[in-house]
Structures are given as C-alpha cells and as structure tokens.
Amino acid sequence: MINFKELSKKYKTPLYVYDFENIKKNYLELKDAFKARKSLVCYAVKANSNLSVLKLLAELEAGADCVSMGEVKRAMYAGIPKYKIIFSGVGKRDDEIEEAILRDILMINIESEAEFDRVELIAAKLEKSARISIRVNPDIDAKTHPYISTGLNENKFGVDTENAKKLYIRAKNSNYIEPVGIHFHIGSQLTDLKPIEEASSIVASMLRQLKVLDIDIKFFDIGGGIGIKYEDEETIKPYDYAQAVLATLKGTDVTVVCEPGRYIVGNSGYFLTSVLYEKENSSKRFVVVDGGMNDLLRPSLYKAYHAIEAVNAKGKTSKCDVVGPVCESGDFFAKDVELPKLKNGDLLVIKSAGAYGFTMSSNYNSRGRAAEVAIEEGNDRLIRRRENFEDLIRLEKEYL
Numbered sequence: 001m002i003n004f005k006e007l008s009k010k011y012k013t014p015l016y017v018y019d020f021e022n023i024k025k026n027y028l029e030l031k032d033a034f035k036a037r038k039s040l041v042c043y044a045v046k047a048n049s050n051l052s053v054l055k056l057l058a059e060l061e062a063g064a065d066c067v068s069m070g071e072v073k074r075a076m077y078a079g080i081p082k083y084k085i086i087f088s089g090v091g092k093r094d095d096e097i098e099e100a101i102l103r104d105i106l107m108i109n110i111e112s113e114a115e116f117d118r119v120e121l122i123a124a125k126l127e128k129s130a131r132i133s134i135r136v137n138p139d140i141d142a143k144t145h146p147y148i149s150t151g152l153n154e155n156k157f158g159v160d161t162e163n164a165k166k167l168y169i170r171a172k173n174s175n176y177i178e179p180v181g182i183h184f185h186i187g188s189q190l191t192d193l194k195p196i197e198e199a200s201s202i203v204a205s206m207l208r209q210l211k212v213l214d215i216d217i218k219f220f221d222i223g224g225g226i227g228i229k230y231e232d233e234e235t236i237k238p239y240d241y242a243q244a245v246l247a248t249l250k251g252t253d254v255t256v257v258c259e260p261g262r263y264i265v266g267n268s269g270y271f272l273t274s275v276l277y278e279k280e281n282s283s284k285r286f287v288v289v290d291g292g293m294n295d296l297l298r299p300s301l302y303k304a305y306h307a308i309e310a311v312n313a314k315g316k317t318s319k320c321d322v323v324g325p326v327c328e329s330g331d332f333f334a335k336d337v338e339l340p341k342l343k344n345g346d347l348l349v350i351k352s353a354g355a356y357g358f359t360m361s362s363n364y365n366s367r368g369r370a371a372e373v374a375i376e377e378g379n380d381r382l383i384r385r386r387e388n389f390e391d392l393i394r395l396e397k398e399y400l
C-alpha cells in the first residue's frame with residue numbers, strides 16, 4: 001500500500017504519484033498476450049510523457065507512438081531506439097516530417113492524401129526514402145465518448161479504405177515513399193471488443209488486397225485505446241484483445257504493433273490534493289482543494305469520472321462537489337460525491353490519474369505545475385520537481 005499521507009508531507013500537494021511496478025505489470029501483460037506472434041508495443045507517449053516513465057518502458061523494450069517531434073525527442077532521450085518509434089498525428093509540420101525522416105524512425109503514420117504529398121516532397125528534397133504507414137479510417141463506431149472517438153468517417157482522423165488503397169499504390173510507385181505499415185486507431189477508453197474486432201477485420205482484408213498488388217506490408221498497427229476501470233466499467237482483457245486481433249490475421253505474417261497509452265499508465269497514477277476548506281450555500285456543499293483543472297483537466301474536459309478517496313477523514317458522509325481554486329465554473333474534480341466532513345489539510349486521493357493527467361496540465365492562473373513522484377520497489381523518488389515562480393517567468397522576464 002502506498003502511504004499517501006507521508007508522500008503529501010514529504011513532497012507537498014498537489015502531487016502526482018505513479019506506481020512503477022504497476023506500469024511494468026500492465027506493459028508485460030499486454031506484451032505477453034501477443035506472444036504467439038512478432039509484436040511491438042509502442043507506448044503512446046502523450047498519455048504520460050515523464051522521462052522516467054519513458055525510461056522504465058525503454059528498459060522493458062517498449063517502443064513509442066508519438067504525435068509530435070517533441071514526443072519523438074523525449075522517447076529517444078529516454079532510451080527508446082529509433083527503430084521502435086512511430087510518428088502519428090493528424091497535423092505534422094514540414095520541419096517535423098523532415099526531422100522524422102532524418103532521424104530514421106520506424107515509420108510515419110500518414111493521415112491524409114495532402115500529408116502523403118508533403119512527406120513525398122520532403123523525402124525527395126532530402127533524397128531519402130520515407131518509411132510510412134497509412135491510417136485507415138474503417139468507419140466504425142467505437143462506442144466511447146464522442147471527444148475520444150476517432151474511427152468514424154465524420155472524424156478528422158485517417159483516410160477511408162478506398163483512398164488508402166490509392167495511396168498505397170502511389171507509394172509503391174514512388175521512389176521516396178516506402179509503405180511498411182498499415183494502421184488504425186478507432187478511439188480511446190474502449191470497453192467493447194466488438195468494434196476493435198470489426199476494424200481489425202476490415203483492415204486485415206485490405207492488407208490481403210495489398211499483398212495481391214505486390215505491396216508487402218510488414219507492420220499491422222492496431223492503435224491504442226484499450227479502456228481502464230475508472231468506475232464500474234467492464235474492461236477488455238489483454239488476452240481477449242490479442243486473440244480477437246490475431247484471429248483476423250490468419251495466413252499473414254505481419255508484426256502486430258499496438259499503441260496503448262491509458263492502459264499502461266492510467267490506473268498506475270494518483271493525484272493528491274489537500275483540502276483548503278469547505279464552503280456551503282443554501283443549496284450546495286463545496287470542498288475546495290489546492291489542485292485545479294490546470295493540474296487534472298479530464299473532469300472539466302470530458303466530464304470524466306475519477307474516484308476520490310478521503311485519506312484518514314472519517315465520519316458521516318454527505319454529498320458535495322470537489323472544486324479547485326481556478327477561476328472557472330468548470331474547475332471541478334467531482335460533482336455530488338459522498339465525502340465525510342473535511343477540514344484544512346485533509347488529504348484527497350484522486351484515482352486513475354496516471355494517463356492524460358500531468359500531460360494535459362497547464363499554467364493557467366499562473367499556477368506552477370505539480371511535482372511528480374515514482375514509487376519503485378517500495379521507495380519513492382521525485383521524477384519532476386514542482387514548478388516555482390521563477391519557472392513561470394523564465395521565458396518572459398528578459399523582454400521587460
């Protein structure tokens with residue numbers, strides 16, 4: 001058991017705490033589920049890009065799925081080899097494409113015809129060949145929150161199957177584009193296997209059609225998106241996930257690539273925040289805490305549920321909203337949750353905060369970002385110090 005009270009005394013709040021053993025366990029479980037085939041687990045860096053988290057995964061031989069050159073550089077800095085790095089994302093700048101080609105990463109995931117044109121042009125200018133995969137949009141309803149659903153034609157992501165095929169034929173005939181992968185990613189926080197199975201089957205059938213055209217794809221990239229338990233969701237088991245995908249790939253000899261983010265780190269992280277005071281008006285009880293939406297945005301952005309536990313506080317509970325100090329009505333962590341009477345200094349632990357927590361944090365209201373701590377073999381260590389006032393003004397003060 002992690003001693004949250006002690007950690008909050010030692011490092012102060014607001015604070016992120018990550019259980020590295022749990023990250024390791026999740027990674028190995030998923031990797032193991034695909035053991036019937038060659039596979040590469042490319043961790044989605046955007047979920048939690050702390051260098052120490054990336055280093056832990058690098059040591060476990062994970063690859064990285066990146067959506068900016070900043071993430072590619074982080075992954076490499078932490079020791080993930082270039083040949084295990086994928087560059088995805090719907091909008092890549094020319095200089096990012098150029099650097100991805102020069103750094104010779106595994107592949108660039110192309111999301112549109114216009115992007116294909118840019119990559120080809122830039123590779124030609126460099127007199128290099130760019131390894132690519134194309135993100136196919138299989139037009140599948142992932143049955144998740146609309147903001148994190150990406151597999152329908154109405155979303156901005158990927159290329160429909162007809163156009164994807166045309167692009168592969170262009171790639172085959174290009175001196176500067178080498179098609180090595182095929183990719184799909186239908187959404188995040190997926191809790192239903194069916195849409196993944198359907199998407200995989202559609203994309204696998206395309207893989208076979210490409211083979212007939214003498215386009216030999218080596219990497220079958222199934223994206224990320226496996227959901228975790230935030231409240232009482234039924235989640236997908238890694239074994240079932242792998243079996244469902246592998247069943248669609250009979251008779252092929254591709255390497256399966258997956259890009260899990262949330263699954264690896266989500267339930268391995270906790271956000272610790274201290275109570276400042278309670279406040280009550282005629283209709284509502286508010287618990288005001290020292291963490292805010294700038295630290296953990298998911299409740300504000302997606303109305304996401306995070307379980308909250310009051311450490312040490314006991315007694316009769318009543319309904320309240322847990323709110324932060326930021327000047328927005330959207331600054332809350334929970335609405336109408338049952339908590340005991342709380343006082344200044346009492347500690348709250350917000351669970352399942354390891355993914356899209358710190359990485360989405362900002363300096364809004366000139367609040368320094370929280371510190372991050374790792375728990376490893378029972379020991380705690382700081383992996384990012386708390387931002388101070390000097391950090392906040394560093395890039396501006398010389399222009400006064």
Ligand SMILES: *Cc1c(COP(=O)(O)O)cnc(C)c1O
Nearest residue numbers: 044188189224225259260261262
């Ligand atoms: C966000 C994203 C992922 C990771 O999603 P999770 O839900 O965290 O697993 C993987 N691949 C791509 C292309 C993404 O955009």
